[in-house]
Amino acid sequence: MSQAEDIVNGAGVSKSDKGPSQASLLVRIARERFELFMSEDGRPYAVAKNGPNLALPLRGKAGLRSQLARIFTDDNTGNVPSQSALADAMTVLEGIAASADPRVPHLRVARHEGGIVVDLGTSDGRCVVIGPHGWDRVPRSPVLFRRSGAMKPLPDPVRDGDGLARLRGLLNTSEEGFRLLVGWLVAAFLPDLPHPILTFRGEQGTGKSKAAQMVIGIIDPSGAPKRTAPRDLKSWGVQAFNSWGLCLDNVSVIADWLSDALCRAVTGDGMIDRALYSDDDVVVLEFRRVLAMTTIDAGALAGDLAERLLTIELSLIPDSKRREEAELDAAFADAHAAILASLFDVLAxxxxxxxxxxxTERPRMADFxxxxxxxDHVKDWRTLESYRASARNAVADVLDGEPFAQAVVDLVDKAGPEGLTLTAQELLDRVATPDKLxxxxxxxxxxxxxxxxxxxxALRTVGINVDDTQRGPAPQRQRLYKLTASESRRIPASTASTTQPAGALTSGNGMDATTSPSVHAASIPAPTASTPGPLMDAANAEVDADPPPASTPSPIHDQARHSDMDAGDAMDAEMRPLSEVATPRLDVIERLIGTCAGCGQDMTILTPGQTHHPMCESDPA
Structure with a gap:
């Protein structure tokens, strides 16, 4: 009689009361073929001794329980273990796991000996190891990984042309935005640093959702790459625990609790929940994730969340260039392996x-x-400058959606360089209050x-400093808020209020032509001592004018030399005398302010030879 025929019930009692029970056989199989341990967050796992370096949870759809049931059935001519035997075996195995040293199973990416290991998500446990000197595919991971039902496999990276160029062809953003995205993707494979939340922003029809789906699919493919905002903290924790990369699609408003949860997920979060089928046992969800979102207006986001955003602006796709989703999916699938290879080259x-x-200066997300x-050092790019500008713009957008913040900014701007020092109630009384709050x-x-x-x-980002360390006099000792505008914020206002020289006309754009390196002073004739140069205002000027230094007059009519960045091309509007050697050009309209020789009043001269008002010429009296 075989062992399988001898075992007849879930308790393992045989017809002759001999032989081990089903539960005992299951425990024996587990101990012979698997190593049992607890993770640092208190979850029991098993890893095959002669198989992929993958941590299997003891329970669950693809856990050790189902593996033991399959092995038992294969080894015992098709006999299936009972549910009670499996439950008894799991209880014993959890106790064995608790007695072992804890280990850390990683999700999708992990550090290893100065390099990075990326789990490809295949059933045989293949991975890619990236180090300072390159990358290579490895059949068995040197790092313990865990899997979830939300994960899909990554393709084997293959060097097939310029993968980044192929990715560039799938996204409708600027070159600056694309380079910033590449920097974010490279950082997404570094597991031990905070990653800003990648935010695709644009109006309807810019392909935000598809771009986010492809980008998250590059690093962590999933059956649900785009997700709606979770309904509560528990559902969010489950999603975040089981995916390395997540994307929230079409975000318009974020609840305060979710905003806080996203901030914690960027820097590292932990959640405690009651264990299943228990009253007093708990489980811990620990995670730090790579997050993305799509939105039309980022101004509805909270200020602390805005500081953790990396915004990529997408441009509108013309109807003539719009592509079908199936075509984009096929193009991405064809390029995915090459994209990974190029990213791994940059990462190495x-x-x-x-x-x-x-x-020398560290912004909020200093590691990133x-x-x-x-x-930037590797590619000779300027992504760090772009990121800083993007962070400032995101904060400014958020402040635009905060009426109270805008009122505070206006109040501080009017206060002058000394700023304000006042209590919260005094601040509330002094800001401009809307009729409808x-x-x-x-x-x-x-x-x-x-x-x-x-x-x-957020206020500090736009140049408003807030200091709340001071206290008022006794006995109230109220907290005082000192609000001051930074010097960089005050400079534009002071520059704009500077009085122009008497008689000077500006182009109305607030700029000074003499600060532009494009101005060619050598092409500007100097005024003579006897004839003061009339002031000139270029009709199409982009820059204003200050009196230039004296220079050698050019024998060529300077008002017609557009290539030298003079008044004809709006870059050189400055004080000039009329050129004595120039031949009048009636086809070139020149707006020169001078004094009429007949009446002494200011006048507009249309040609270099005109010296009188038309009325004075016809009627000198």
């Missing part, structure tokens, strides 16, 4: 350059900024102080 070079990269600096407008001094504290980082 970045890993080699990073030890020598030091930032350092990676961008390494990308917006929803976010603080209703009392406590809420005003709290909102000012929350908005302080």
């Amino acid at each position: 070079a970045v890993l080699k350059a990073l030890p020598d990269v030091t930032l 900024a350092r990676v961008l600096a390494a990308v 917006p929803k976010k407008w603080p209703k009392d001094s406590t809420r005003a102080g709290g909102q000012l504290k929350r908005l302080a980082p």
